[in-house]
Amino acid sequence: MISQNAEFIKVASFEDIPLGGTKAVKLDEKRSVALFNVEGRIYATNNQCPHMGYPLTRGTVRHGVVTCDWHGRSFDLEGGGCFMTGCEDLETFPVELRNGEVWIGLENREYKRKDKHLRLLWEGLLRSDEWTIAKAIGLLQAGGVPDNEIAQVCLRHLGRHVTTEGGPDAGTKVSSLINGIKVARKYGGEEQLIALAGAARATAGKAGQRQPIKPLPPPVTWEKIEGLCRVFSRDRMVPGIERCLLTARQNDDNNDRILRLLYECVAEDYFLGFPDNLTSMACLSQIVSEFGGGAFPSTELLTHHAARRSEALRVAVHAPQPATPTCRRANV
Numbered sequence: 498m499i500s501q502n503a504e505f506i507k508v509a510s511f512e513d514i515p516l517g518g519t520k521a522v523k524l525d526e527k528r529s530v531a532l533f534n535v536e537g538r539i540y541a542t543n544n545q546c547p548h549m550g551y552p553l554t555r556g557t558v559r560h561g562v563v564t565c566d567w568h569g570r571s572f573d574l575e576g577g578g579c580f581m582t583g584c585e586d587l588e589t590f591p592v593e594l595r596n597g598e599v600w601i602g603l604e605n606r607e608y609k610r611k612d613k614h615l616r617l618l619w620e621g622l623l624r625s626d627e628w629t630i631a632k633a634i635g636l637l638q639a640g641g642v643p644d645n646e647i648a649q650v651c652l653r654h655l656g657r658h659v660t661t662e663g664g665p666d667a668g669t670k671v672s673s674l675i676n677g678i679k680v681a682r683k684y685g686g687e688e689q690l691i692a693l694a695g696a697a698r699a700t701a702g703k704a705g706q707r708q709p710i711k712p713l714p715p716p717v718t719w720e721k722i723e724g725l726c727r728v729f730s731r732d733r734m735v736p737g738i739e740r741c742l743l744t745a746r747q748n749d750d751n752n753d754r755i756l757r758l759l760y761e762c763v764a765e766d767y768f769l770g771f772p773d774n775l776t777s778m779a780c781l782s783q784i785v786s787e788f789g790g791g792a793f794p795s796t797e798l799l800t801h802h803a804a805r806r807s808e809a810l811r812v813a814v815h816a817p818q819p820a821t822p823t824c825r826r827a828n829v
Contacts, residue, residue, distance in 0.1 A: 508530060509522055511539070511594060514532050514533075514534040516537065520532045521552065529552075539594065540589070542589045543589075547570075547587055558574070561575065576589060615633075615642075617633040618630060618647070622650075622654045623702075625701040626701075630694055634694050638693075645678075648675075651674055652674070661707050673700075674697070674699055675696075675780070675783050676696070677692055711743075712744040722744060723754075725737065727762065730762040760778050
């Protein structure tokens with residue numbers, strides 16, 4: 498148990514760190530400190546290499562420089578400076594010896610690499626690079642970034658992936674992400690990281706550029722949007738549906754209306770035999786339920802994927818029309 502005193506905390510006894518040895522001390526579930534005994538002097542650094550998060554206690558120390566065993570990044574133990582190009586400096590902590598005990602100062606624990614690590618996650622998703630995704634999430638967790646914010650990056654990427662690369666399995670990927678987050682919340686430490694990384698990998702894939710979709714110019718009422726979406730659904734007009742939904746999304750009060758409308762559209766008789774549409778709508782509802790309508794992380798995912806699922810699919814529209822009357826509204 499780590500005892501605290503003002504800005505310094507006790508992390509070890511001096512005798513616990515042999516001459517030339519190292520010791521990792523866990524501060525909490527997401528962060529650990531590396532202690533190094535170099536010629537009788539104790540140095541304290543973040544135990545995660547700034548490059549890819551490998552434990553520095555497994556590295557090599559020579560002349561006051563620690564070298565990560567994974568990719569060879571080298572850092573000054575005293576100031577944390579990196580001696581390689583393209584590498585950030587290592588976080589270090591002041592050390593005090595008090596009656597044979599090692600205390601380190603945590604007066605400045607501001608997380609300064611959040612944007613960099615979010616970009617690293619995005620790059621990993623683009624390349625479907627499992628190692629990069631896992632390392633980025635581990636670094637974000639160590640910085641105290643909540644899982645909802647990590648999920649939002651994944652959902653924004655998935656939205657762009659679906660709109661530019663296509664594919665019928667977006668609903669499955671959304672479901673995998675949400676379920677993975679729910680599983681992760683039941684655990685801590687490495688188990689939580691494994692669950693989150695697996696959930697994020699489900700959303701990975703190539704993503705290109707696309708022309709931005711703008712809301713319709715006013716005046717546009719909900720009644721008008723609802724009517725147009727029903728017409729465009731029957732006419733297979735995906736861009737029309739997407740722009741209508743984007744316009745509706747400008748008002749958070751429309752979130753429940755949008756989901757109800759989409760359920761009604763996929764329940765039309767010309768969708769009979771295509772149960773995946775209802776499953777996809779359920780996945781979108783799950784996102785809104787998880788994140789809340791006002792904090793919906795990916796309008797692009799909602800509007801484009803919903804438009805794809807609420808239009809008469811290119812196969813479905815060529816199927817024989819059933820003899821039963823068209824159902825204009827369904828109870829959901």
